[in-house]
Amino acid sequence: MARKRYLLFMVQVHLNFRLAELESLADLHGVDVDFSSYSVDSPFMIVTLENDKQASDWIRRSVLTRAIYEYWGEGNTYESLHKSVQAHPEFEQYKSANERKSFKFEFEKFGGNAKQDISTRVTTIESFQYLELKGPIKMKNPDEVFTVIEEYKAISENIGGEVPEKIYFGRLIQLSDRARGALEKYDLKKRPYKGTTSFEAELSLVSANIAQVKPAHIMYDPFVGTGSFLVAGGHYGALVLGSDIDGRMIRGKGQQTIKANFKYYKESIQFLDVMTMDFTHNALRKDFVIDTILCDPPYGIRESIKVLGAKDPERFAGKEDVEINGQKAYLLRDYIPTKKPYSLDSLLDDLLDYASQRLPINGRLAFWMPTANDENVATIIPLHSNLELKYNCVQDFNKWSRRLLVYINRGHEFNGPNNSGLSRTGNFRDRYFSGFN
Amino acid sequence: MKFLTTNFLKCSVKGCDNSNLNFPLRYVRENCQLEQDESIEFNPEFLLRIIDRVDWQAVVSVASDLGNTELPPNKPEFEENLTDEDMVILRDLHTLLIQTNIVEGQMQCKNCEHIYYIKNSIPNLLLPPHLA
Ligand SMILES: C[S@@+](CC[C@H](N)C(=O)[O-])C[C@H]1O[C@@H](n2cnc3c(N)ncnc32)[C@H](O)[C@@H]1O
Ligand SMILES: [Zn+2]
Numbered sequence: 001m002a003r004k005r006y007l008l009f010m011v012q013v014h015l016n017f018r019l020a021e022l023e024s025l026a027d028l029h030g031v032d033v034d035f036s037s038y039s040v041d042s043p044f045m046i047v048t049l050e051n052d053k054q055a056s057d058w059i060r061r062s063v064l065t066r067a068i069y070e071y072w073g074e075g076n077t078y079e080s081l082h083k084s085v086q087a088h089p090e091f092e093q094y095k096s097a098n099e100r101k102s103f104k105f106e107f108e109k110f111g112g113n114a115k116q117d118i119s120t121r122v123t124t125i126e127s128f129q130y131l132e133l134k135g136p137i138k139m140k141n142p143d144e145v146f147t148v149i150e151e152y153k154a155i156s157e158n159i160g161g162e163v164p165e166k167i168y169f170g171r172l173i174q175l176s177d178r179a180r181g182a183l184e185k186y187d188l189k190k191r192p193y194k195g196t197t198s199f200e201a202e203l204s205l206v207s208a209n210i211a212q213v214k215p216a217h218i219m220y221d222p223f224v225g226t227g228s229f230l231v232a233g234g235h236y237g238a239l240v241l242g243s244d245i246d247g248r249m250i251r252g253k254g255q256q257t258i259k260a261n262f263k264y265y266k267e268s269i270q271f272l273d274v275m276t277m278d279f280t281h282n283a284l285r286k287d288f289v290i291d292t293i294l295c296d297p298p299y300g301i302r303e304s305i306k307v308l309g310a311k312d313p314e315r316f317a318g319k320e321d322v323e324i325n326g327q328k329a330y331l332l333r334d335y336i337p338t339k340k341p342y343s344l345d346s347l348l349d350d351l352l353d354y355a356s357q358r359l360p361i362n363g364r365l366a367f368w369m370p371t372a373n374d375e376n377v378a379t380i381i382p383l384h385s386n387l388e389l390k391y392n393c394v395q396d397f398n399k400w401s402r403r404l405l406v407y408i409n410r411g412h413e414f415n416g417p418n419n420s421g422l423s424r425t426g427n428f429r430d431r432y433f434s435g436f437n
Numbered sequence: 438m439k440f441l442t443t444n445f446l447k448c449s450v451k452g453c454d455n456s457n458l459n460f461p462l463r464y465v466r467e468n469c470q471l472e473q474d475e476s477i478e479f480n481p482e483f484l485l486r487i488i489d490r491v492d493w494q495a496v497v498s499v500a501s502d503l504g505n506t507e508l509p510p511n512k513p514e515f516e517e518n519l520t521d522e523d524m525v526i527l528r529d530l531h532t533l534l535i536q537t538n539i540v541e542g543q544m545q546c547k548n549c550e551h552i553y554y555i556k557n558s559i560p561n562l563l564l565p566p567h568l569a
Pocket of ligand 1: 223277279295296297306
C-alpha cells in the first residue's frame, strides 16, 4: 500500500529525550518510522506512514510533541503554501475525502510573537477557499481540524519574529498527550500526596514512554517513595506496584496517600499495592513476571541509601533472643529493624541483576542516575551482560546532571559487557554537599 | 493490601528461597481484618491479564486460609468470547482478588515461621538483622 506523508510537530524541550521517546513509542506500536530527516534543531519532521491509525497510535501518548497532521503542503509565504497544497499529488483525493465533513481551522505557531487579529485569520481562512469545503463549520468537535502552522525565526532568545519564515498546512490526525493536557493534569502542585522526592510530571511521563510501559501489564518501582512513577505508569494503563524501605514515605500523611492520588486521578484500577520492603531483600516471588521496571534510586541526598542489617553486628549479637512479655521482640507488630549504609554502585548492580532475572525478553528497565559535571573522569554507566543499554538521556543542571538509563533485557545469549562490582558513581553525596568543588 | 498481592509475596529471608514452603505466606483468619473496596470498577480485560499472571494454587491456599474454600482446584480458563457464565466467574474473582483488602493482619513463612505484619493496608516485609 502507498504510504502517506505526515507532518510531526514537536516541542523544543528535553531534546536529549525527544528522539528516544519517539523511537520507543514507534517500536511499542509496531510503527515503522524513518528518522533520517529528524533534526534536534527543528520542531518539524515529515515522515511517511501507512495510514492515519499508525500516526495516531504513535503520537497519542507522546509528551515531547504537540500533534501529527496529514501533510498537505508548505511554503515560505502564503502564496507559495497555496501552490504547494494544490500541487500535492493527493490533492484531489484529499479534497473529495473532506468535502462533506464538518470542520474548523486552527492556527499554531512556533518561535513567533506576532499576535494575529481575528480579521487577519478570517482573511487567511478565506484564502483556502479552493479546498471547496462544503461541510458545516463546527467549533466544538468537528470531524476535521485543518491547521495552519507558522514557523518564525526568533530575533533573539526573548524576542519572537514578526513574519513567518515557513508555513505548513495539514489535517489534524492526533494531538499528543501533552496537547491534551497531561502536564496540567499531573502537575505536582495539584497532587494530593507528594514529598521532597516526588518527580516532576513531564519527565516522569517521558520516562514511562521510553520505558515502554504497556496497558494491562505490570510495572514495578522498587524505590517508590511518594509514587511519582506509579502515577506515570498508571496513566499509560499499567498495573503498578511499588516498594520502599521507608514505610513513612509510602504511608503518606493521613488522607494523603499514594492510593489517594490514584483516586484523585480516577485511575484507582491501575494501582495494585505498595509495600515496605528492602529492595535487596526482595519478597516478590521469583517467577512473578514484571514487564517494566521504572525508578529513581536513592542518591543519598534527600534520602539515605540503606539496606537491612546491623552496621555494627557485635552490638546486635544475641538481640534475637530478647523477649518482651514472653514474645520475641523481633516478632512484635511495632518492631523496627535496624538498617546499615550501602553504596549506590552496589545497589545499581543489584538492580540490573534483578531486572535481568525478572523482566521478560525485550522488557525494559529504566532508572535515573545522578552524576557530577565537573569531574574529569568519564561517567561510567552500569552494565550487565544480559542487558542492552538502549538509551542514556542526560538532563543537565548547573553543577550536576542526572540521566535516564534505559536497558532492554536480551537474555543470556546477548553476552554484552559487564562492569558489576566496579566503583562508578564516586561519592556523589559528598560532592553534592561540598558544592562540587 | 489487596488479596491479589498475597499472590506475589514470598518470605524475604534469603535462606528460604531454597525451600518451596516460602510461598505463599500463611494467613490466619482470626488475625486478619478484611475490608471490601467496592469503588474499584470491574474490568474483565484487566482481570483476564491478571489471572494469567496468578499462581492459582496460591490463590486457593490463601483463600482457604481466609475462610473461602469454594474455589475450583484448577485455574478457570476463558475463551475469546466471554459467556455469561464466564462473566459470573470473573465478577467473583474481581470481588476476591481486587476488592478484598487485608487492612490489618499477619503473614507467616511456612518455612522459617517468621511473622510479617500488614498495617493500615501496607504489608511490611522488613527483617531483623539476624534474618537479613
Ligand atoms: C529518589 S527516592 C525515589 C522517590 C520517588 N521516585 C518518589 O516519587 O517520591 C529513593 C527512595 O529509595 C528508598 N530506598 C533507599 N534505600 C532503599 C532500599 N534498600 N530498598 C528500597 N527502597 C530504598 C528511599 O526511602 C527513597 O524513598
Ligand atoms: Zn522464611
